[in-house]
Amino acid sequence: MNYTVTSCPTGTFSWADIASTDIKASKAFLEALLGWTSVDMPTGEGRPDYTMFYLDGKEVTGGSPTFMQQLPSFWSSFISVSNVDEAVAKAEKLGAKVVMPAMDVLDSGRMATIQDPTGATVSLWQPNTHIGAKVVNTVGAMCWNELYIKDAQKAHEFFGALFAWTFETDETGYITIMNQGRAKWWHFHHYPGNESNPAFILS
Numbered sequence: 001m002n003y004t005v006t007s008c009p010t011g012t013f014s015w016a017d018i019a020s021t022d023i024k025a026s027k028a029f030l031e032a033l034l035g036w037t038s039v040d041m042p043t044g045e046g047r048p049d050y051t052m053f054y055l056d057g058k059e060v061t062g063g064s065p066t067f068m069q070q071l072p073s074f075w076s077s078f079i080s081v082s083n084v085d086e087a088v089a090k091a092e093k094l095g096a097k098v099v100m101p102a103m104d105v106l107d108s109g110r111m112a113t114i115q116d117p118t119g120a121t122v123s124l125w126q127p128n129t130h131i132g133a134k135v136v137n138t139v140g141a142m143c144w145n146e147l148y149i150k151d152a153q154k155a156h157e158f159f160g161a162l163f164a165w166t167f168e169t170d171e172t173g174y175i176t177i178m179n180q181g182r183a184k185w186w187h188f189h190h191y192p193g194n195e196s197n198p199a200f201i202l203s
Contacts (some may be wrong), residue, residue, distance in 0.1 A: 004058065005134050008080035011163035011179040013145045014125055014132030015078035017062035019071070026063055026073065027051060034140040036060065043106065058134035060141050076113070076123050078143055080161070084110045084126035087162070091116075091124075094158050099110045105130075117158050119197060 008014040020026040027038050030053065040049035051063040066073065081087040084102045091114045092098060099121055100113035108130035113123045125132060137143045148153050152175060159165045159177070166178045 003135070005131065005136055008132050009125065009180055010080055010082050011165060012080045013077055013142070014127070015062070016075055016133070016142055017064065017071060017078075018075050019064055019066045020073045021066050021071075022064055022073075022136055023048075023051060030063075036140065038063075039168065054187050055135055055138075055140045059130075060133055060135055076121075078111070078123045078125040078132065080132060081116040081124050081126055084124050087124050087126075088112045088114065089190050091158075094161050096158070096162075116155065118147075118151050118155050120149060120155075121145055 003119070005014075010186050018026055018030075026083040030036055031038060036053045036055055038051050038053050040051050043050050048065045052059055053061045053063065065071055088098060088102055095117040098112065099115050099122075100111075102110055102112040107128055109128045110126040111123055113121060115121045135141050149157060156167055160167070163179065167178045168178065171175070
């Protein structure tokens with residue numbers, strides 16, 4: 001079911017954005033593929049603009065240039081929290097590493113990036129004027145988030161303690177993550193012979 005988002009409970013994937021080695025090319029590709037429009041938002045003198053993408057006039061995702069030349073383009077997933085500083089402190093106690101300390105993003109909100117004990121990186125978002133995606137679960141919008149991992153038990157323990165997520169495993173081994181009783185996304189076990197790094201994947 002697609003719907004317009006007006007709030008994001010803690011533990012919900014609320015936003016995604018792309019850091020691109022060629023943001024102009026990424027904008028052209030995404031707009032042509034998904035029917036998005038975009039607006040470049042100033043972020044301060046000497047800083048690159050942040051591109052806000054829209055689907056039918058509603059914020060759907062964002063983008064910016066990569067902040068380090070050696071990095072390839074990549075997508076980031078954001079999980080909504082009520083207090084990002086407290087969430088980061090709790091994550092550290094549970095074994096996470098802080099990749100980017102908590103920082104204000106203009107008046108939009110406050111964010112941080114952590115690496116969980118399995119090695120996967122995810123961002124935390126404390127909303128202010130920007131809650132996240134205003135539309136989800138429809139064509140051209142975020143609809144699914146996965147965690148690709150080697151150690152499911154370690155991920156269970158960490159995210160269960162951090163967000164009070166619960167987990168259900170089906171007969172094929174896929175694991176559904178429940179946030180406040182609702183299925184939010186799946187993660188699956190590492191396939192033998194595949195040495196990919198743990199990572200969050202979004203659709």
